[in-house]
Amino acid sequence: MTDYHHKLSHLAAEDIETLYQRYLAGEPIAALLVEYAIDVPASGLIRAFPPVPCADLDCPWCERPLYTRRRGKSQPARSVNEAFCLTCEHRYYVPAYNRLQRYCICAPCSQERDHARHDQQARLREQILAHWAMGAESMVPYATLGIGSKLTLMAIIEARGSAWSDRIEPVEPGHCALLLSPSETMDTALFESARLQALLLVDPHSPLEAFVPNPAVPRLERVRWISNITLDSRQRATLTEVYRHLHRDLARGPRPEWHRELTQLIRSLAAEEVYGQIERRCAEHGLSFRTRERHQAVAESLLEHLPVCHIWDLANTALRGVLQFAEHCNVNSMHVVGTLPGKLNHLGRRAIGERWAPCGSRQTAGSLRSVYSRLLHGLLLGNPDGGLECPLNLYAQALPCTSRAASSAQLPCMQGDTA
Ligand SMILES: [Zn+2]
Ligand SMILES: [Zn+2]
Structure with a gap:
C-alpha cells in the first residue's frame, strides 16, 4: 500500500481500470490527471492504483488472497515478483532461475522455519x-x-x-x-x-x-x-x-626395541621438515604446486648425505634462482615452480660432491618447530639441535638397539656409509 492509495477513492472500480489501461497505452499522464481530477504528481500516479488480488495465492496465516502491485508502463512484466497480504506482514516471492530465492521474514513464517530447522538438526544429530x-x-x-x-x-x-x-x-x-x-x-x-x-x-x-x-x-x-x-x-x-x-x-628416553620404528620416524620426519619448509617458502611468494612426490623423492635422496638445515639453505637458493629466472624472462612464476625439485637436486649433488659447508645454524635458530619434532628430537631423543644439523645416520647411530635391530634396521645412508 502507498501514501497515494486514497487519491483515487472518488473513482469507481471500472473507471480505475479504464484509467490504468489508458496509462499503460501511453496517454500523457498530465492530461489524465486533469481529466480524472486526481491530485498526485505525475510520477506518483502508478503508486495510487490499488493492488490486484492474485487468483491462486492466499495468505497461509489469514487465509485471504495475496495482492501484487501494478507494474509501471516502462517496467517488464517479470519485474513484479512479489505478492503481499493486506492484513499481515506476509510476503510471497515468485521463484525464478536467475535470482536468489527470497523468503518471507514475517513472524509466523520465521517461527515455522526455525521449527523446521530445529527438527532437521535433531534428525541429523540422531543419525550422527x-x-x-x-x-x-x-x-x-x-x-x-x-x-x-x-x-x-x-x-x-x-x-x-x-x-x-x-x-x-x-x-x-x-x-x-x-x-x-x-x-x-x-x-x-x-x-x-x-x-x-x-x-x-x-x-x-x-x-x-x-x-x-x-x-x-x-x-x-x-x-x-x-x-x-x-x-x-x-x-x-x-x-x-x-x-x-x-x-x-x-x-625416559628411547628403548632398544623401538630402534627400527624410531629410525623410520626420524627419516620420514626429516623429509617432511624439508618439504614443509619448501611449501612455506613457496607460499610466501604466492606459489603453490602439486609436485609433492618429486620434492619428497629429492628430499629423501639428499637426506642420505646432508642434514635438514643444509637442504633448507639449498632450497632457498634454488627458489631464489627460480624467482629470478621468472622475473628476468618475464615468465609467470607458477610456470617455473615445477623446475624447483630439479634445481634443488642439482644444487644438492654439487654440495655433496664439492663438500660445501652447511650454514644452517642461523636458520635453525629462527625456525618454527612443530610439536611432533620437539617431542621426537627433544623430549624422547634429547637431540639439542632438534634433528636439523646432523646427517640422519648420526641420529640413528645414537639410538640404543638390540643386537638383532642393529643388524637389520640401519638407514640406507648408514648402509651406504659402511659399505
Ligand atoms: Zn496474512
Ligand atoms: Zn510470511
Missing part, C-alpha cells in the same frame, strides 16, 4: 549418534601402544587437546594454532593414523556442520575427537591422564 556411537569401538589399552602411536597421540594432544573439554578441538579457520607437524599433509596423516588405530574417536557431539552433507563421512578437520585409550581396561582415560603417561614414558 547412531553412526558414531561410542560403545561401538572397543578401547585401546595403553600398554599395547607402539612408539609411533605414542608420538602421534602425544603430539595431537599437546597441539590440539583441551583439558577443559577433554577433547581434541578443531582449529577454527583463520586462527593461529600450534604447529602439529612440519606439513599439513603430515598433520592429516597423523589424524588419519590415530583414527585408523582407534586411538581417537569422533565425538558424536561435534558441531553439526562437520557432518553435512553426509553424517557417515564427516569433515575430519572440523570434528572434535575423544581419547579411546584405557589405562585400567575399564574406562576411557581422560586426555590429561593419557598425556601424563605419555610424557613420563617418552621422557
Whole structure:
C-alpha cells in the first residue's frame, strides 16, 4: 500500500481500470490527471492504483488472497515478483532461475522455519549418534601402544587437546594454532593414523556442520575427537591422564626395541621438515604446486648425505634462482615452480660432491618447530639441535638397539656409509 492509495477513492472500480489501461497505452499522464481530477504528481500516479488480488495465492496465516502491485508502463512484466497480504506482514516471492530465492521474514513464517530447522538438526544429530556411537569401538589399552602411536597421540594432544573439554578441538579457520607437524599433509596423516588405530574417536557431539552433507563421512578437520585409550581396561582415560603417561614414558628416553620404528620416524620426519619448509617458502611468494612426490623423492635422496638445515639453505637458493629466472624472462612464476625439485637436486649433488659447508645454524635458530619434532628430537631423543644439523645416520647411530635391530634396521645412508 502507498501514501497515494486514497487519491483515487472518488473513482469507481471500472473507471480505475479504464484509467490504468489508458496509462499503460501511453496517454500523457498530465492530461489524465486533469481529466480524472486526481491530485498526485505525475510520477506518483502508478503508486495510487490499488493492488490486484492474485487468483491462486492466499495468505497461509489469514487465509485471504495475496495482492501484487501494478507494474509501471516502462517496467517488464517479470519485474513484479512479489505478492503481499493486506492484513499481515506476509510476503510471497515468485521463484525464478536467475535470482536468489527470497523468503518471507514475517513472524509466523520465521517461527515455522526455525521449527523446521530445529527438527532437521535433531534428525541429523540422531543419525550422527547412531553412526558414531561410542560403545561401538572397543578401547585401546595403553600398554599395547607402539612408539609411533605414542608420538602421534602425544603430539595431537599437546597441539590440539583441551583439558577443559577433554577433547581434541578443531582449529577454527583463520586462527593461529600450534604447529602439529612440519606439513599439513603430515598433520592429516597423523589424524588419519590415530583414527585408523582407534586411538581417537569422533565425538558424536561435534558441531553439526562437520557432518553435512553426509553424517557417515564427516569433515575430519572440523570434528572434535575423544581419547579411546584405557589405562585400567575399564574406562576411557581422560586426555590429561593419557598425556601424563605419555610424557613420563617418552621422557625416559628411547628403548632398544623401538630402534627400527624410531629410525623410520626420524627419516620420514626429516623429509617432511624439508618439504614443509619448501611449501612455506613457496607460499610466501604466492606459489603453490602439486609436485609433492618429486620434492619428497629429492628430499629423501639428499637426506642420505646432508642434514635438514643444509637442504633448507639449498632450497632457498634454488627458489631464489627460480624467482629470478621468472622475473628476468618475464615468465609467470607458477610456470617455473615445477623446475624447483630439479634445481634443488642439482644444487644438492654439487654440495655433496664439492663438500660445501652447511650454514644452517642461523636458520635453525629462527625456525618454527612443530610439536611432533620437539617431542621426537627433544623430549624422547634429547637431540639439542632438534634433528636439523646432523646427517640422519648420526641420529640413528645414537639410538640404543638390540643386537638383532642393529643388524637389520640401519638407514640406507648408514648402509651406504659402511659399505
Ligand atoms: Zn496474512
Ligand atoms: Zn510470511
